[in-house]
Amino acid sequence: MLMLGRMLTMAMALVGGIFFSQAPEFAQQYRQRIGGALDELRAIITQFDNEANRNGLDRQTALELYTASAEQFLQAQGDAMRYSFSRYQRLERQGRDLEQASPMAKPFVILRNPDPDLVTNAWRDFAPGIPVTMAGLIWAGIGVIAGWLAAALFGTASLRAARRRPYRKEAPHQTVLDEEIHRTDQPPTHIAPRTVQQADLPWKPKAVEEAPPQKLPQQTV
Numbered sequence: 278m279l280m281l282g283r284m285l286t287m288a289m290a291l292v293g294g295i296f297f298s299q300a301p302e303f304a305q306q307y308r309q310r311i312g313g314a315l316d317e318l319r320a321i322i323t324q325f326d327n328e329a330n331r332n333g334l335d336r337q338t339a340l341e342l343y344t345a346s347a348e349q350f351l352q353a354q355g356d357a358m359r360y361s362f363s364r365y366q367r368l369e370r371q372g373r374d375l376e377q378a379s380p381m382a383k384p385f386v387i388l389r390n391p392d393p394d395l396v397t398n399a400w401r402d403f404a405p406g407i408p409v410t411m412a413g414l415i416w417a418g419i420g421v422i423a424g425w426l427a428a429a430l431f432g433t434a435s436l437r438a439a440r441r442r443p444y445r446k447e448a449p450h451q452t453v454l455d456e457e458i459h460r461t462d463q464p465p466t467h468i469a470p471r472t473v474q475q476a477d478l479p480w481k482p483k484a485v486e487e488a489p490p491q492k493l494p495q496q497t498v
Contacts, residue, residue, distance in 0.1 A: 286428040293424025298417035302406040304375070304383035307399045311372045314395060318365040325358055336362075368392060380412035 329339035343355025367390065374386045387396075406413075 286425060289428040289431075290421045290424040293420035293422075293427070294417045295420065297420025297423065298413050299403075299405050300384040300416045301380055301410065301412040303399065303403060304380075304387055306403060307387055307395055308372070308375045308383070310395050310399055311368050311375070311392075314392070315365065315368055315372065318361055318368070321358075321361055322365060364392070368395075380410060381415055383412075384416070 325339070326336055329336055332339075334342070340355055340358060343351050343358070346352060346355075371386065371390060371392070375383055378386050
């Protein structure tokens with residue numbers, strides 16, 4: 278049992294090291310997708326601003342017209358454009374933070390404010406890399422420690438659960454024949470002792486006559 282626990286601990290530590298070692302590579306591929314997402318959002322925003330300026334409106338006034346419209350479709354279009362503006366600003370700020378951060382800190386920048394679409398697409402097309410950089414090795418060490426701690430916590434919880442479980446000693450299994458089971462199911466019959474009467478005997482015993490007491494001769498003094 279002890280050997281199995283050690284093997285499980287080593288396996289979880291190894292898996293943690295491999296998984297965490299890919300964090301810098303994932304951050305690099307996520308950063309590459311930020312540039313493509315910013316180009317796409319920039320084209321949408323530029324087209325919206327040009328259409329608004331062509332009609333003598335600025336961006337905020339055009340958005341207010343979408344909101345004030347009685348058509349649900351136009352209101353939804355206005356909400357979609359607001360989301361595009363907000364996402365563009367968020368990704369632009371995140372891209373600057375990733376450029377300024379060290380390779381070791383880049384995964385933390387993404388975890389602070391991840392973009393759901395970029396995370397999904399980056400994970401779908403993620404290509405694992407060999408952690409040959411210092412950041413990859415450090416993250417691998419963090420993963421080993423995290424895996425070891427997870428295995429230790431799991432083992433401690435399992436041990437406590439086993440100690441709290443009540444111990445029940447099971448009776449040994451016995452094979453009993455059907456006839457014996459049927460016989461043991463019947464309540465025992467107790468035969469009360471019977472007093473034998475004289476009338477029940479086939480013969481009558483003779484009465485035992487007691488011998489008369491003998492008189493001793495008197496002696497003359």
